[in-house]
Amino acid sequence: MADLPAPDDQLDEAFAAYLHSCDTGEVGSREEFLAQFPDLADDLKELMDAADMIGGLTQAEASIDTPAPTDTGAETISVSAAAGADDSGLDPAATLPMANRPKGDPGPTLPFDLGDYQLLEVLGRGGMGVVYLAKQNHLDRMVAVKMIRSGMLAGADEVRRFYTEAQAAARLHHPGIVSVHQFGHRAGHHFFSMEYVAGTDLQKRINGSILEPRVAARYVRDVANAIQHAHQNEVLHRDLKPANVLIDKSDRVHVTDFGLAKNLDADSSVTGSGAAVGTPHYMAPEQAGGHSDRASKQSDVYSLGAILFACVAGRPPLVGDTVMQTLLQVVHEPAPPLRSVRPETPVDLDTIVAKCLEKNPLKRYQSAEELADELDAFLQGRPIAARPRSAMMKTWHWLERVPVVGALTGRHVVETSVSHRRFQACILFLFLLTPLAGVALLQVWHHYNNVLPQSIQLAGGLDGGVYNDVTKRISDRLVDDYGVQVQLIPTAGSFDNRARLLAGDVHLAPMQASAISGDQLCVVAPLFYEAVHVVVHHELPVESIEDLAGYDVAVGPPLSGSRRTAELVFDSIQLEPAIRPREVSGWSEMYQPNAPRAAVICIGKRSTLVSNLLTSGDWKLVPIPDAIQISLQHPTLRPMSIHADEYPDANLPAAGIATIGTTAFLAARQDTPGDLVSAALKVLYEQPTLFPSLISRSNAAEWQGLSFHPVARRYFQRNQTQ
Missing domain, CATH: 3.40.190.290 (D-Maltodextrin-Binding Protein; domain 2)
Structure with a gap:
């Protein structure tokens, strides 16, 4: 019987899990996280309070060297925080140690006045920011205000990425993209305001129940049309995922979160080669392999295909036990056919998804507009241009996942299934006993016999x-x-x-x-x-x-x-x-x-x-x-x-x-x-x-x-x- 982890090891593992959750934006509230570890709650809380205090100091140091916003066509404001400037808008809670703030809320105490905006409630937290529902007083309208999430990771790189998102979104004007109204720096807070979309997001819709294929196709078609507008303005999103697709009360989609966007007409990316940027389940193979500088319009097309797969199947196309395993699968493993997860999926929709998820960008749809046109054809009952992979190609892709075949063809095999390992054993055995080759041929013949006759x-x-x-x-x-x-x-x-x-x-x-x-x-x-x-x-x-x-x-x-x-x-x-x-x-x-x-x-x-x-x-x-x-x-x-x-x-x-x-x-x-x-x-x-x-x-x-x-x-x- 394996030894149980020592209490100190359990505390370290729990605290590491908390920091990872904060980094990825998966943590809901501190009370919810502590409830998972009732025996460690007191000690874990002390570590969290200490981390929050250090994070507050780190953020204060990072704000000294803040890049000035670039004029992108959106209205900007910049209020000096230097000595002698009016600091009457500062949140009193912002000057206190994190341990003295409300539990589970590392941001300003609400309601909070941020110049023309009154922050009312938290709409959501992500890996680098917090989005608030706010009222813009002068225009008497409800908006969403995004601010850098206070804490340990609010460094200068995150500030630059924050302004990259605002600048990228501000240059886009499309009904399917959340509009940016204003961005700047006030009372010690970097922020930008944007259109408030009342409703839900696509991830929550998927979590509630998997979508009907036609509904999923309509959503992704509209997202593809919005992304086509971004591409025409030389903006790559690079972080398309269901959580970044908002659905309003009229069932229309709105793309948001351009935090990892890249301007193709300028070297504006905050990441370089060697960094895997995006969300592992939905990023393209070239991004997952650490070549974010190679991201192209076809990378966003891959993400759109992964979103469509998740809408219909209820899960992303490739899922590993860890983040690293997921990245390796995205780079090396072929995505499963959509119909293997949800057999009732129409063949044309399965074909469209398969083309989006090709490893080679040149084999995908070459533009988001091309994908949108294919989905339109599917929704209208017209023939699509893409053709499904032949049975021979499917068989070859399956064989490539056998380790010995992968080694001979230069294909990197991340992990193999039981069936692949057994098949490899048969191949090796055939080298010793040639008559057994007939058995393998019968298995292949049986596979072809299961294909729908023409x-x-x-x-x-x-x-x-x-x-x-x-x-x-x-x-x-x-x-x-x-x-x-x-x-x-x-x-x-x-x-x-x-x-x-x-x-x-x-x-x-x-x-x-x-x-x-x-x-x-x-x-x-x-x-x-x-x-x-x-x-x-x-x-x-x-x-x-x-x-x-x-x-x-x-x-x-x-x-x-x-x-x-x-x-x-x-x-x-x-x-x-x-x-x-x-x-x-x-x-x-x-x-x-x-x-x-x-x-x-x-x-x-x-x-x-x-x-x-x-x-x-x-x-x-x-x-x-x-x-x-x-x-x-x-x-x-x-x-x-x-x-x-x-x-x-x-x-x-x-x-x-x-x-x-x-x-x-x-x-x-x-x-x-x-x-x-x-x-x-x-x-x-x-x-x-x-x-x-x-x-x-x-x-x-x-x-x-x-x-x-x-x-x-x-x-x-x-x-x-x-």
């Missing part, structure tokens, strides 16, 4: 049956959503579909539950319930299915599910061989003069075929008694009723017609590509509803005892936990 075959059903209509609707959506070619193949029904699946002639097929058996077939999704409709001509003295003995009865073809269900019912009520089944190739034959005067049709309720027969006035529905006993003999059947409102023009009894029913499923082979199964599930359950009688995905758990395709099982299990 040509898909769907089985239908009988002429006039509902299966043809269902597969036609699935086909239309596959074509619209994925741009694939789909061929519809008419068949003789469920058991014909089963044979075609086993032979590999079709990819997907609807069929009744009784047809799905064996190790090769599996379920993709339940579709709808099918009821046995016993339809009898009025001229026959028949009141239930048991009275059909001796009559000709139309049934489906031998390979149809309707025929199979009819045979199960006949067997259960012992009508065979007394009944005379007559095979029909399609239910449209029921309209011919020489058609049988009775039929057993297993089809979805509200069927157009049955409705037309009943409303003609020549046909009626009769019940199937003992439905419960039949279902006990045949587990794929279940008791069911046909209600009057399902055929409103047929004058059915108010109590309905008792019958037996089954379930229709969308089926596939066990080796069907996973991407095809995912696509089929997406088109089935996307809005609007594919057809009214579709069984909802939330009810799919009722059939969990069946053999589902692995992708389908994971899909429905996720739905159960949501």
Whole structure:
């Protein structure tokens, strides 16, 4: 068992965590931080008070050498703090040791008069500044005032960075960028005032819940348009992240915090080569590698892609256990596909994000405007210009993360997954035992088999049956959503579909539950319930299915599910061989003069075929008694009723017609590509509803005892936990 840290070590670690939180702006209040360490609270508080006192002295020394603001077009003020100047505006709390100020508030005591501004409340704290809600007295308006955060790190470099932010933002005039009104130095405080945006920020919106893809695309499109304006004015932001995107009460975005901005037309950056500036999760690889001087417009495009990823996935694209691990991943590791984190993401949006997050700046969108245009095309349903990476390229990127492959290609591998390490072991073993290479080839082949086919075959059903209509609707959506070619193949029904699946002639097929058996077939999704409709001509003295003995009865073809269900019912009520089944190739034959005067049709309720027969006035529905006993003999059947409102023009009894029913499923082979199964599930359950009688995905758990395709099982299990 490892030794526990000594108490002094725990105190040092807690105090170091506090200083890091202050530096990054993550600390909320002192009380909140101390609550995390109840056993160390008293000693930790003494260290905090001492640090605050030293920080106050440090800030006072740093303010002696303050750079004069440069005229940027915004109104500036500069009030001398030299001896003899009017210092009546000084905050009394600013001259006191930090230990005597209100707990958790290192800034001036509020409300505080700062010349024309009255600071009212703290809106937020960042790594280098504090933003206050203030009232500008002369113009009688609410503004936001940003001041350098007092404390240990308020040095001369931070002051220069503070004025760089004010100057960069002041030269920009765009509705999507927070406007700077005024900046300067008064009463010992460096500050600038800016537009007050009432609302929230994008990070808080993400923390509340991940965004719908279209909402996220709209937000980032508007941010991209604002950043394009900044780029046109030769300003790089270099610290784009969700927390720096404000959302007002009208749901419009406003970009803020130009503290790390760089003017391209002048050497105005406060950082140089060797410094990684930005927020690790959202900075571009060239920034994370310490080459901030190489930051370009494409660096901001990368950050926009990372923001879009976080909006849709709920987390940044690359996340390490430490800041250093995150930086290394940003530099060396490829960003994961957005659809691997949120599978329901539209393919076009996944493609746009992937292009933004390319390691090579030349492979990204070359301007924020180009990205905004792509997002506009996505939102309007137009084709995008970017193309998704090929399966071969995805495979190569995966292989590059194997350590031995990375070493051979010069690729630096930061960390490897279990699958990469196992793959490397296979490669090394193949050098010793060549026959094992066949195993690796089979794995690669399996990977390619999971890719969505560009040509898909769907089985239908009988002429006039509902299966043809269902597969036609699935086909239309596959074509619209994925741009694939789909061929519809008419068949003789469920058991014909089963044979075609086993032979590999079709990819997907609807069929009744009784047809799905064996190790090769599996379920993709339940579709709808099918009821046995016993339809009898009025001229026959028949009141239930048991009275059909001796009559000709139309049934489906031998390979149809309707025929199979009819045979199960006949067997259960012992009508065979007394009944005379007559095979029909399609239910449209029921309209011919020489058609049988009775039929057993297993089809979805509200069927157009049955409705037309009943409303003609020549046909009626009769019940199937003992439905419960039949279902006990045949587990794929279940008791069911046909209600009057399902055929409103047929004058059915108010109590309905008792019958037996089954379930229709969308089926596939066990080796069907996973991407095809995912696509089929997406088109089935996307809005609007594919057809009214579709069984909802939330009810799919009722059939969990069946053999589902692995992708389908994971899909429905996720739905159960949501």
